[in-house]
Amino acid sequence: MKGAIVSGAAHQGDLELDCDVVIVGSGAGGATVATELALAGKRVIVLEEGKQIPAPEHGAMRQSESLRHVWREGGMTAALGLFGAPTINVTMGRVLGGSSVVTGGVCFRVPDSVLRTWSRDMALADFTPEGLDRYYRHVEDAIHVEEVPASLRSRSTELFVEGAEKLGIPVHPMSRNTKDCNGCGRCNFGCPHGAKLSVDLSYLPRAVAAGASLYTECLVDRITMKHGRAIGVEGRVMTGPIGTKKGRLRVRAKRVVVACGGMHTPLLLRASGLAHVGSHIGRNLTLHPGFRVYARFEEKVRGWQGALQSAYSDAFEHEGVTLTGLFVPASVIAATMPYAGPRHAKLTEQIDHIAMFGALVHDDGGGSIHRNPFGREPVAFYRCSERDHARIRFGIRKIADIFLAAGAREVFLPVLGSEGLTPDEFRHFDLDRIPSTRLEAASQHPLGTCRMSKHAADGVVDPWGRVWDTEGLYVADGSILPSSLGVNPQLTIMMAATRIAWRLADQDLSRESLAA
Amino acid sequence: MAAAPKHALSDSSRRDAQAFGEALFARTLDEAPPAERMRWFVDDLDDFVAHLNLRARWLFLFCLFAVTWVAPLLAGHLGRLRGLSVAGRIAALEALEQSPASLALFGARAVVSLVYYEHPDAAAEIGWDRRCLADVRPERVAASRLVPLGRSGSSAEGART
Ligand SMILES: Cc1cc2nc3c(=O)[nH]c(=O)nc-3n(C[C@H](O)[C@H](O)[C@H](O)COP(=O)(O)OP(=O)(O)OC[C@H]3O[C@@H](n4cnc5c(N)ncnc54)[C@H](O)[C@@H]3O)c2cc1C
Numbered sequence: 001m002k003g004a005i006v007s008g009a010a011h012q013g014d015l016e017l018d019c020d021v022v023i024v025g026s027g028a029g030g031a032t033v034a035t036e037l038a039l040a041g042k043r044v045i046v047l048e049e050g051k052q053i054p055a056p057e058h059g060a061m062r063q064s065e066s067l068r069h070v071w072r073e074g075g076m077t078a079a080l081g082l083f084g085a086p087t088i089n090v091t092m093g094r095v096l097g098g099s100s101v102v103t104g105g106v107c108f109r110v111p112d113s114v115l116r117t118w119s120r121d122m123a124l125a126d127f128t129p130e131g132l133d134r135y136y137r138h139v140e141d142a143i144h145v146e147e148v149p150a151s152l153r154s155r156s157t158e159l160f161v162e163g164a165e166k167l168g169i170p171v172h173p174m175s176r177n178t179k180d181c182n183g184c185g186r187c188n189f190g191c192p193h194g195a196k197l198s199v200d201l202s203y204l205p206r207a208v209a210a211g212a213s214l215y216t217e218c219l220v221d222r223i224t225m226k227h228g229r230a231i232g233v234e235g236r237v238m239t240g241p242i243g244t245k246k247g248r249l250r251v252r253a254k255r256v257v258v259a260c261g262g263m264h265t266p267l268l269l270r271a272s273g274l275a276h277v278g279s280h281i282g283r284n285l286t287l288h289p290g291f292r293v294y295a296r297f298e299e300k301v302r303g304w305q306g307a308l309q310s311a312y313s314d315a316f317e318h319e320g321v322t323l324t325g326l327f328v329p330a331s332v333i334a335a336t337m338p339y340a341g342p343r344h345a346k347l348t349e350q351i352d353h354i355a356m357f358g359a360l361v362h363d364d365g366g367g368s369i370h371r372n373p374f375g376r377e378p379v380a381f382y383r384c385s386e387r388d389h390a391r392i393r394f395g396i397r398k399i400a401d402i403f404l405a406a407g408a409r410e411v412f413l414p415v416l417g418s419e420g421l422t423p424d425e426f427r428h429f430d431l432d433r434i435p436s437t438r439l440e441a442a443s444q445h446p447l448g449t450c451r452m453s454k455h456a457a458d459g460v461v462d463p464w465g466r467v468w469d470t471e472g473l474y475v476a477d478g479s480i481l482p483s484s485l486g487v488n489p490q491l492t493i494m495m496a497a498t499r500i501a502w503r504l505a506d507q508d509l510s511r512e513s514l515a516a
Numbered sequence: 517m518a519a520a521p522k523h524a525l526s527d528s529s530r531r532d533a534q535a536f537g538e539a540l541f542a543r544t545l546d547e548a549p550p551a552e553r554m555r556w557f558v559d560d561l562d563d564f565v566a567h568l569n570l571r572a573r574w575l576f577l578f579c580l581f582a583v584t585w586v587a588p589l590l591a592g593h594l595g596r597l598r599g600l601s602v603a604g605r606i607a608a609l610e611a612l613e614q615s616p617a618s619l620a621l622f623g624a625r626a627v628v629s630l631v632y633y634e635h636p637d638a639a640a641e642i643g644w645d646r647r648c649l650a651d652v653r654p655e656r657v658a659a660s661r662l663v664p665l666g667r668s669g670s671s672a673e674g675a676r677t
């Protein structure tokens with residue numbers, strides 16, 4: 001029987017539903033579990049706080065309109081830096097398909113060096129390249145992971161590659177989950193061409209075809225527990241652009257899978273009275289803090305033309321830094337240019353001469369997520385290890401060096417209010433003297449806040465995603481990753497979710513009845 | 517898209533945002549951008565804020581407050597930013613940028629710039645062709661982009677080993 005996508009905003013009254021498995025969150029993790037379980041014949045319900053936005057509608061939105069309708073908090077969420085750490089802008093999607101809808105499409109497997117620490121130091125024995133290969137391959141097929149051809153590279157990326165070649169630094173083509181991409185460069189605001197195979201296009205339609213029902217604009221407030229077992233969820237049917245309550249939501253289920261993402265899953269577990277699980281809920285937040293460097297060239301670069309992310313360098317993996325291609329809209333570049341008035345205007349006139357690249361830090365992290373007493377969105381704190389402070393500066397310097405080798409006239413470092421530096425000024429610029437609190441940092445990867453562990457004392461879920469000491473409750477999203485990866489995580493989150501789903505699919509739920 | 521309440525910004529906040537935008541985006545020391553563009557900017561900014569949840573709204577308003585009141589103080593003036601000439605406002609904003617409160621300016625500037633540079637004339641001034649908006653062909657969005665999902669490499673839909 002075919003399922004359906006039901007808009008909570010269009011639904012009248014309360015919602016009372018029964019199913020085998022209820023999944024909270026429809027992003028990379030939730031959509032994967034929902035689809036695999038529906039295909040395995042389970043009666044699946046997915047509850048998603050955001051609304052559905054079909055692909056062509058993305059093209060009708062300006063970037064700032066996309067922030068209003070697709071991104072959480074208009075893209076303004078921040079993790080507050082503590083003890084000298086930078087305050088980091090953390091972005092997420094709030095839409096059917098979750099953050100997967102706004103990715104650059106970049107797909108990486110976890111580097112072997114990271115897997116070695118998981119299997120050796122954290123005793124997660126199955127987490128080896130060979131042990132995970134079949135799950136990875138399955139997801140890569142489903143979302144069509146392909147290499148970005150050189151023809152789709154932006155001039156911005158080409159310049160970076162030229163500089164890297166001069167310095168002998170290897171750069172590789174990026175792999176992305178795309179099919180027939182035309183390089184229009186809009187990926188972070190939803191692909192209007194349906195070329196980026198985010199889970200709303202690659203997974204969820206298949207879940208619906210296999211009988212799953214997806215409810216959008218449905219916010220889950222807590223998991224219903226009975227005698228240490230999860231028996232369903234409760235929440236609100238929402239309406240309106242800022243999510244006003246419209247009706248009560250109650251779902252009874254034999255299994256509950258939480259996939260709200262690294263910032264919201266710990267909130268939901270905490271709100272559901274799972275104190276017995278231990279102190280790790282909401283701790284161990286890693287963010288992969290990212291830093292961009294702009295470079296001004298004599299030629300017109302128009303870096304927004306071409307795939308946003310088409311090349312990367314892992315040459316500095318041992319230093320905890322991955323260099324990755326990126327480009328942000330011209331309006332965002334303008335926002336980060338210093339000064340006001342004519343001096344600011346003069347710099348913004350140079351925007352079509354700007355190239356950029358990013359450094360993503362494989363952080364030790366140590367951030368945490370807390371309930372916000374005044375509202376729904378969490379309060380996040382972030383701390384940096386000494387090693388991370390050094391990695392940040394290393395990454396920024398490397399990109400600047402590479403662009404200068406490519407002939408850049410000026411580099412703009414991600415320091416609040418700083419002006420462009422000529423090659424000579426950069427050589428004398430002491431980045432170590434700039435406190436990290438003055439650095440402009442962004443993250444799209446909140447991870448680790450309900451981490452997986454071999455022993456209950458060390459984490460929140462077991463190696464198969466089941467919440468420790470709790471029956472019927474699973475987590476399958478970025479929050480379960482045991483550490484930061486040093487590379488973009490969507491593929492790994494989907495791999496882990498597939499693994500959890502296949503194990504869950506093997507459970508015979510037909511003999512179990514729903515709790516009253 | 518769902519309609520949001522039209523005015524999330526009070527009249528006073530709208531005037532503060534306009535004064536901020538006029539200084540930030542001025543191309544000469546004594547002249548603000550065209551009035552029609554500023555009206556569009558303030559209306560669209562209002563719509564942007566109307567779509568934010570309460571916390572993000574308060575965050576923006578806090579940043580705007582810092583720009584409105586703290587920036588003039590740092591430039592030696594008591595009163596709102598909008599009480600100053602365009603040139604005075606520019607000096608005040610640049611003083612705020614060099615102060616420990618620069619993060620507030622950064623927050624406010626990020627939001628207003630995102631909106632302002634989407635006005636076609638403002639985009640043209642910075643050479644932004646916004647090509648990515650022009651090239652959308654809905655018919656290219658195939659109804660199904662799905663490859664068969666089988667477990668362990670099997671291509672049979674739903675097949676499980
Ligand atoms: C701008 C941007 C660019 C990115 N680019 C890349 C990239 O190129 N490559 C890559 O690998 N990764 C990228 N990422 C990261 C990637 O998208 C995420 O790591 C991944 O989607 C996380 O999956 P998840 O399932 O943990 O959470 P999400 O995909 O964020 O899904 C969580 C979902 O749960 C919903 N939800 C939360 N709480 C509730 C609740 N209480 N009730 C109901 N629903 C709820 C949310 O609305 C959301 O839809 C990017 C992210 C962003 C924001």
Ligand code: SF4
Nearest residue numbers: 181182184185187191
């Ligand atoms: S660059 Fe490719 S994947 Fe990105 S939005 Fe354009 S068509 Fe879609």
